[in-house]
Amino acid sequence: MIFPSGDAQVFNGEDAQLNVQNGIPRFYIMQLHNKGQRFHKITRHERCTQCLGSLEGKDWLMVVCPPYNDIDNPVLEELATFPIPGNCFIKLEVVTWHAGPYCNHEFVDFYNLELSDTNVLDYFTHDFITSHQLVFEML
Incomplete structure (x- = not known):
């Protein structure tokens, strides 16, 4: 939020509630090349929230499944599947x-906020080819 000079900034329940206390936060830019719309793996992180966005204003897609599901x-x-405006x-x-x-x-630069070791120590992936012999395509 941008506040006029002199106005106090108030943090409240409408703001994103981030969890990055379990390590060193990492804010970086990742460039993805022609990822397409097919997937067979889905991932989750147990130690932090994650924030993602497109830098160039290009629309993109994200697949999610609720966090209360079984660990594996x-x-x-x-x-x-959700279309995300750029x-x-x-x-x-x-x-x-x-x-x-x-x-x-062809490519999109995304900013990503997670922990510095998220993709090493906090990366749990389920493969639908292995479990269900499925590959998904988003339309």
Whole structure:
């Protein structure tokens, strides 16, 4: 939020509630090349929230499954795909299953806020080819 000079900034329940206390936060830019719209793996992080957004204003897609699902097996019927406008960012709650970001652009730069070791120590992936012999395509 941007506040006029002299106005106090108040943090409240409408602001994104981030969980980055379990390590060193890392804010970085990742460039993804023509990710397409097919996936068979979905991931979750148990130690932090994650925020993602497109830098160039390009639309993209994200697949999510609620965080209350079994630790190893997301509930297939609860997978949901969301188109994300290029001028928005998203926050994934702790342990939310997610696949993406996906897009058909040649490349997109995304900003990503997570912990510095998220992709090493806090990266749990489910493979639908192994469990259900499935590959999904978003339309």
